[in-house]
Amino acid sequence: MSEKRQQRKAEHRRRILEAALDLFARQGFHRTSTRQIARRAGVAEGTIFNHFPTKKDLLVAAAGQAVDEYLGEDLEALPKAGTLDVLRETFRSRLELGWRHADRIRFLLGELLMNQEMRQAYFEAVVLRLTERLEGLLEQRVAQGYVRPCNVRVVAGALVGAFLTFLLVALLDEERRLLSDPLEEISDELARLFLYGLQPQAA
Amino acid sequence: MSEKRQQRKAEHRRRILEAALDLFARQGFHRTSTRQIARRAGVAEGTIFNHFPTKKDLLVAAAGQAVDEYLGEDLEALPKAGTLDVLRETFRSRLELGWRHADRIRFLLGELLMNQEMRQAYFEAVVLRLTERLEGLLEQRVAQGYVRPCNVRVVAGALVGAFLTFLLVALLDEERRLLSDPLEEISDELARLFLYGLQPQAA
Structure with missing residues (x-):
């Protein structure tokens, strides 16, 4: 060709x-x-x-591409410098991108949950690929000394979950009763949470 | 009466x-x-x-009750002693309860995402009540000195999200390719993540 x-x-x-x-x-x-x-x-x-x-193949491929776009360039920076600033900016840019495409995320997650037939194909195209890439990224950061040794699979799951929550709440909360904080404040708190945890002495 | x-x-x-x-x-x-x-x-x-x-009222009430059961007694211990042990045990018991009812959680989340008509009622009965109770709990723990001062709304969202991920993956991952770790190992890593964060010096 x-x-x-x-x-x-x-x-x-x-x-x-x-x-x-x-x-x-x-x-x-x-x-x-x-x-x-x-x-x-x-x-x-x-x-x-x-x-x-088939139309189903189209859906699975589209879901895979959405994940690739979501895991684009600036996620690779996570958290290269190991500093609060880099982590906060990565969170902010990903949440912003997610909010822009919140209707797609809601749709994909809904289909995944409701459609038993498609669950396995999705699982491979979306969930496994997403966590595998995040795990690889985290392993690198551990090797480079930016992140403490940890079970990267569990940590990757917790990170993905925190994001999903804020994307979904943004979709549901049309009057902004829950998500009244600006994006910067949310990103800042998430960065502190995942970098320092909740222990009192880290305040 | x-x-x-x-x-x-x-x-x-x-x-x-x-x-x-x-x-x-x-x-x-x-x-x-x-x-x-x-x-x-x-x-x-x-x-x-x-x-x-109506049947819809029944669904919304059932969703609310499921949240109440999920937020039962032992969640109130979160994390009363501020120690890794208590946090780990709370995570373990909640994940275990969630895995037992994973089909319900998948169904409720799926309906919530796909059914535009029901979204607002769900949001009030489930999402708002869940985060409000978790926020109250976290505020108490901050006042008692077990948790550092933080934006409790953002932290509550991140905690809920991390749980949801592991419940959903448990549902999708029938061959346990992703969730091969025992429940104890997952709970332990989540407790460490939320207590200490990912900074290298906390290893």
């Missing part, structure tokens, strides 16, 4: 996944047709099936 | 909620009829409507 054709193919794939995730999150998986996705992505309907045999 | 009649009424309510949550989690909200719930609870169908005008 020529380089140009490969580039066009990758671009099509990206546009299809983006359109699918957007439509799924707004109108549900079953109410979204591949025809609608093709129209929004600006490709022929057949092009979708060249990339993804 | 006589004391005996009041007791019977409370017992009926409890049995109805228990039966409802059990059936909802196993066969879904819409596929469960009030007739089925009445049969399992051992009450007349009309008794259900004396307590809960």
